[in-house]
Amino acid sequence: MKIKAAVLNGLHQPYEIEELELSEIRDDEVLVRIVASGMCHSDDVVRQGYTEYQMPIVLGHEGSGIIDKVGKNVVGYEPGDHVVISFAYCGHCDSCLTGLPASCDDWNHLNFHGKRKDDTPYLTKSDGTPVTRFFGQSSFSTFAVVSPSSLTKVDKSVDLRLVGPFGCGFLTGSGTVFNGLRPEPGSTIAIFGTGAVGLAAMMAAKISGCTKVIAVDIHDHRLELAKELGATHTINSKNADVKEAILELTHGKGVNYSVDTTGVNAVVRNSIDVLAVGGSVAPVAAAREMEINTTNDFTMQNRNLVGARMGKAVPQLSIRQMVDFYKAGNFGFDKLAKFYTFDKINEAAEESLSGKVIKPILIMDETYAPEA
Template sequence: MTTTVTAAVAPATGAPLQVRELQLDDPRPDEVRVRMVATGVCHTDAIVRDGIYPTPLPAVLGHEGAGVVEAIGAGVTSVAVGDHVVLSAAYCGHCRRCRAGQMAYCENLMAEDFGGRRRDGSTSLSDGQTPISSHFFGQSAFSTYANVVETSVVKVSSTAPLEKLAPLGCGLQTGAGAVLNELRPEPGTSLVVFGTGAVGSAAIMAARVAGCTTVIAVDLHDSRLELARELGATHTINSASVDASKEIVEITHGSGVDYALDTTAVPAVLRQAADALAIRGTLALVGAAKPGTEVAFEIGASLVKGWTFKTIIQGSSVPQVFIPRLVELWEQGRFPFDKLIRTYSLKDINTAFADSAEGSAIKPVVVF
């Protein structure tokens, strides 16, 4: 038996999304039927649409869903009908990394999140006789309803507005988690964020939560830098007009920055960030680049600095633990991520993508 849903379909590489009516099958024993209230638009949706990551098209994308549980499969135990949920990345739950509590680094991540199919090869969505890839990040949330794998489902407080919570599933979790779960800066330390979109803005807010006393935001847009100050940045740098590395060294009185987070994945920016590090500093990358992208670091004079470079996925978080914590921080006014949100209807989803790409919208959210 199938249910008719309205969804935004990515039909072919680089093509605009098309809003269509599709057929959704019944939830499997390990799945949850979710009525979507809102879904964030993320850079990862765009790079999959454009063929940089390998999800088979046509597909329903969307991986920052928030909604209400309508039905549960026979094997589901973590949520009940009527629960409010945020949807995050899927993970297998049985590999070594998952067993160690490192779900963000699931050894089966590509199949679970980008494969476009269930583990048995089926897809939950179809357009007549044409299969449509589903289960993007376990959810495919650019749809009025979705059959979501249980590992993607995070129960949240019923008092928090779902239309605001959607971006926590990926981008905001990534930025905040990179700081709070992985870098873990000590109070009184310095941190710089390159790129103040949704991920970078979340990192800035998290740096203030962690107690960093020097928080530097670097971007090309003055409007974003103004918002970064509102969110907690103590200093801002427009790197279109000045050398960011030199400015950072000056701000830190010659010592360099303790922590640097790059959200851009631009090799030249990563090099700038490395050059601005203090002795024993740490540089982390959360931005997604095309596979095969390389960056050159100076290793001669750098040897005596003992600095660290690391990559971070999904904020190194366990979504079912970390996302409710972010909701609590928001409720206390300490993580005001709602200032980043601009809402769109499903029919205007391509406008949301365009506004995100040009930088006029920091965090577009489709509200159903």
């Protein structure tokens, strides 16, 4: 079928909206009409060439939409279902069976191979050039063929335009706290970086009952928003000594938990140094190599370093949970979002990169309106 997609034809190029051919679904696949898609930094990472992909490619991995067609072996989904699209996983390897589907044995193939296992492409140009699929979805598009393992159903009263980012950025941020760190009520936490991932982590910390939720960033306007969303304290690390400020807020002890969402070595360093005895740090962002002293930084302080890939989340469980928190008024992520029509994708990418907008969301289906 013919679809419209934002194609990246080469590194550092702008997105170009083109008509592409999307392959028919197979028996174990689902066709989703995309209503909206969040833009995430991982999309831009590809555009800037930090990870290598075969171009042309259609990016986008925070899609939400309405199921159009279901393969005959797919159970539990039908046309008309409203869905959020997250990563794909096999469902039967050891990682999947132990609740860590983001570490699925088949993860790379299912999400990043860009074609089917038999090497047939999902997307092609009119001249036959294959176009790489991204993150198991390629949601910068009017339609996507996906695995049912990527799908989470949401009820029709939920505004589909808002929930795409539940599939990646918000999933990672909230899951790092809920599933990775698991702070107990009354504990303290510092979140470094207040982008989409950091703010989701912060909201999760608040929900978990942390009494001090300290947001650290270098942008005052972001820290203001952090306060609105539940940070009890904010620190602008440009004009304050972060370690001193956090010690002061925690009776000289340090925080019980910290999350780094920046990947900047000096900030990761701070996220370790501000921990109390017995504290745990979760580094989320892709970081460069850095030196730590395992004895002094961790062993002697009984501290822990916690890995939580994609927030250790099972998307179907975590996304439903986030929707419920949102409905209950505890997860005000809509304050981070700005809508753009699909043709404004390059503007959206720019405003995201400059830090002006935290979570740009592209609207592919302008006729969509949430059910009352």
